[in-house]
Amino acid sequence: MRLTTFLILLALLTYSCTKKKPVLEVDIAIKNGQVYDGISESPHSFTVGIEADKIVFFGAEEIIDIKAKTVIDASGKAVVPGFIDPHTHTTQDLNDSVARHNLPFLTQGVTTVINGNDGRSPIPVGRAMKLWGLSGAGTNVGVLVGHGHVRRAAMGMENRPPTSEEMQEMREIVTKAMEDGALGMSTGLYYTPGNYASTEEVIELSKIVSEYGGVYDTHQRDESSYSIGLMNSIKEVIRIGAEADIPVHISHIKALGVDVWGKGTEMVALIDSAKSAGIDITANQYPYVASGTSVGGSTFPNWARAGGQEEMIKRIDDEVVGLTIRQEMRDNLRRRGGPSSLLITRSGNPDWIGLTLEDLSQEWRLEPIEAALKIIKAGDASVASFNMTEEDIAILMAQPWCMTGSDGSAGHPRKYGTFPRKFRKYVIEDSVISFGRAVVASSGQVAETFNIKNRGQIKEGYFADIVVMDPTTIRDNSTFEKPEQFASGIDYVLVNGEVAIEEGRYTGTLAGKILKRE
Numbered sequence: 001m002r003l004t005t006f007l008i009l010l011a012l013l014t015y016s017c018t019k020k021k022p023v024l025e026v027d028i029a030i031k032n033g034q035v036y037d038g039i040s041e042s043p044h045s046f047t048v049g050i051e052a053d054k055i056v057f058f059g060a061e062e063i064i065d066i067k068a069k070t071v072i073d074a075s076g077k078a079v080v081p082g083f084i085d086p087h088t089h090t091t092q093d094l095n096d097s098v099a100r101h102n103l104p105f106l107t108q109g110v111t112t113v114i115n116g117n118d119g120r121s122p123i124p125v126g127r128a129m130k131l132w133g134l135s136g137a138g139t140n141v142g143v144l145v146g147h148g149h150v151r152r153a154a155m156g157m158e159n160r161p162p163t164s165e166e167m168q169e170m171r172e173i174v175t176k177a178m179e180d181g182a183l184g185m186s187t188g189l190y191y192t193p194g195n196y197a198s199t200e201e202v203i204e205l206s207k208i209v210s211e212y213g214g215v216y217d218t219h220q221r222d223e224s225s226y227s228i229g230l231m232n233s234i235k236e237v238i239r240i241g242a243e244a245d246i247p248v249h250i251s252h253i254k255a256l257g258v259d260v261w262g263k264g265t266e267m268v269a270l271i272d273s274a275k276s277a278g279i280d281i282t283a284n285q286y287p288y289v290a291s292g293t294s295v296g297g298s299t300f301p302n303w304a305r306a307g308g309q310e311e312m313i314k315r316i317d318d319e320v321v322g323l324t325i326r327q328e329m330r331d332n333l334r335r336r337g338g339p340s341s342l343l344i345t346r347s348g349n350p351d352w353i354g355l356t357l358e359d360l361s362q363e364w365r366l367e368p369i370e371a372a373l374k375i376i377k378a379g380d381a382s383v384a385s386f387n388m389t390e391e392d393i394a395i396l397m398a399q400p401w402c403m404t405g406s407d408g409s410a411g412h413p414r415k416y417g418t419f420p421r422k423f424r425k426y427v428i429e430d431s432v433i434s435f436g437r438a439v440v441a442s443s444g445q446v447a448e449t450f451n452i453k454n455r456g457q458i459k460e461g462y463f464a465d466i467v468v469m470d471p472t473t474i475r476d477n478s479t480f481e482k483p484e485q486f487a488s489g490i491d492y493v494l495v496n497g498e499v500a501i502e503e504g505r506y507t508g509t510l511a512g513k514i515l516k517r518e
């Protein structure tokens, strides 16, 4: 019998005999808040009772009294499940004694991060998971095995199909990762060496992931008009879902660049038709018009990277090949919106930060492409690439299959601001979606999509990953100029029943667990 059912029966019995409410004693009770359970979009005026790392009570205190060692008064606040961020770049952070606290995420109300996205994960995944489990983390962590790094481990940066031995090695690495508890496999088919892989190669490896009940997550091959085009790229995702019989998830879905602006509706129609044909397809999105990449990543042709940095520089300096590279770069820059649309946010040379590629090309009296090549040769620089429209963002955000994902990476405000920004700008200011929908898209739905058991909802028996937030003052404070500003409006964050944020301040706890696929 469920605990509540039992308690209610007990309460009714006691009440009818004695007219006195029975008492349930817990460690922490969150009272007087509007509680969103992470699945339904409307709130309940319920109390949440927490004992050790679990939620043991969720209901009204009409026939039972909840007594707690610690009471959190959530009057005027929203109580929501801790957010689950399906796309982060935290593998390096977790190896660092300070960054492993995951404060940029905790302060947004994120209690679980998934990493290993974009085809990039530690190999072997199991070893990293074990290390992170030992050293501790501020949030829970789920890991995807990254196809690009699997491929690199098996065959280097070669631009060709794998031999049968190499394919076998990739199969073995993916199998081992799934055995070790990876939630699924990610690809970065836009990036080297992922872009050297055929659809068939990806399908073959995805079949293994499917056997283990894992998910396919992708930075798809083309978000713009670089190679096969945005719409064909979505068709490739759908084909992988169909042929590998696997749930597919498009990370940071967007229409990138002038050639595809306004395609939001068409993207939705294609995805909806795949859904009606039985494909389990979903997406996540960050709420910014700029993506985070590098000067090279946004302009330099990927084919010219084969073989590594030295080979690449040889090609740039080659009279014939260099000309082709420059022609392609010119077109890539046009697609992105020109040199003024690339803002340098991080670089080995601090003088470049805050300047656009246009600024630098004027300063150096170089054509924008030559300025870009100078930066790439010097080891490249991170940029915010302003390449999306608010209209497409809103159309995609409003879809029931579109969740929240930060793609949090250094140098972009999304690492510190994604979740609060979605509430502040798209719920409160622009009314693109409701508050309840934003909660579901950031918690329960993500847990379901990535098969994370007993999290993402406020429900008895679930882990106590819980956020108390102010639904009116929540806001992002990170900007492109100052990306590392913590968000505000998050009062309490509980991770596995431990208070990590208390009245807006970090307590220093490392309560996160490494989540293994069950």
Ligand SMILES: [Zn+2]
Pocket: 118, 219, 251, 252, 407
């Ligand atoms: Zn990506």
